[in-house]
Amino acid sequence: MxxxxxxxxxxxxxxxxxxxxxxxxxxxxxxxxxxxxxxDPYVEKAKIYNYRCRSAFKLLEMNEKAKILFPGQTVIDLGACPGSWTQVAVQKTNADGADSSKPKGTVLAIDKLQIFPIEGATIMSNMDFSTIDAHDKVIQALNGMKVDLVLSDMAPSATGVRELDKDRIIGLCYMAIRFAALVTRIDGNLLFKVWDGKEVPILEMDLGRFYKSIKIMKPKASRSDSSEKFILARGFRGIQRPLENGRWG
Ligand SMILES: C[S@@+](CC[C@H](N)C(=O)[O-])C[C@H]1O[C@@H](n2cnc3c(N)ncnc32)[C@H](O)[C@@H]1O
The missing domain is CATH 1.20.5 (Single alpha-helices involved in coiled-coils or other helix-helix interfaces)
Incomplete structure (x- = not known):
């Protein structure tokens, strides 16, 4: 005892x-x-320009280089909370109609967390995009409209186990690729975040089947000690779908 x-x-x-x-x-x-x-100068800059977080400058910088956002476009922003990429997408596509001389765009923002409203954007909060059910709901919301650009800054919350965290982000990347293939117009684009590692060349190879060009980007606003990178896939070629007569087209 x-x-x-x-x-x-x-x-x-x-x-x-x-x-x-x-x-x-x-x-x-x-x-x-x-x-x-x-x-961090970007934290200060985000406050000055009224962006919800410093990530805005990553998208602004990549857009400056790659010219992927234009007025009138339809853009889907996956993993959008708190909303700085959505703010940039709204400004660049004129989704809030701020410039009446330019075509008005459409921006759909999705996250598993609550996103507070952003003028000009349609918000779909509390939506876990790792389920096919979520993809179906967004496709329904699009009501047949094709998308010019799919953005994904989705990142899982880190468990601290490196390999596990990497597997989870790769899972999210393939979810974004699958979804983009279903909704993107021919010649549309996809930009998504990945953590660097041996899976990246495999992702590039897989994307090469569906897109005309693939580019890896590391904007200055992305911290140098972070392994995050962005993959820009341009020029969607389309996918073959089963036709009613049993053939593929
Ligand atoms: C780095 S933050 C995005 C920041 C955002 N781009 C911005 O500029 O405000 C990553 C987001 O991905 C979201 N996320 C992670 N897994 C997700 C999932 N399965 N479905 C939907 N969103 C997810 C997280 O909730 C988080 O808000």
Whole structure:
């Protein structure tokens, strides 16, 4: 009995210590995050330009280089919360009709979290895009309209297990590719985020079957210590679908 009591005490002390060490680790990483945020010029710039987060500058920079956003386009933004890419997409496609001399675009923003309203965008919150059911709902919302550009900045919340996290983002990438193949117009484009690794060349190869050109981008606004990269697939070739007579077309 005495032995088991001392064992319980030792276990309790051990779990308290474990808890304390974990708290200290979290405190340290929050402090590191805070000082990095304070030193980051893009965080300041996002406040000045009224963007919901610094990611806006990644899309602005990639658009500056690749010229993928134009007035009048239909754009789908996957993993859109808090909404800075959607804000950029609305501005560039004129989805809010701010410039009456240019065609008005359409922007659909989707996330599994709650996105607060953005003027000019249609918001689909609380939608987990890793399910085919979600794809069907968005296709229904499009009501036959074809899409010029699919954006995906989707990223899973990190578990800390590198290989597992990578597998999860690759899963999301293939979900974005599958969805884009169903809704994109011929010659439309797809831009999505990936974490660098041995899977990227395989993704490039798979995309090569459906798109005319593939380019890897790392905008300056993407932190240099982050393994995130963006793949831009241009010129969708279309997919073969089964026809009513049993043939493929
Ligand atoms: C880096 S944030 C996107 C930031 C956004 N581009 C912006 O500029 O505001 C990644 C987003 O992906 C979303 N996400 C991750 N997995 C998802 C899933 N399965 N379905 C929908 N959204 C998902 C997360 O909820 C998160 O909001």
């Amino acid at each position: 005495q032995l088991s009591n001392s064992l319980i005490c030792r276990n309790l002390n051990f779990s308290r210590m474990f808890f304390l060490v974990n708290c200290l680790k979290r405190l340290k990483s929050s402090q590191q995050w805070l000082s990095r945020q304070n030193a």
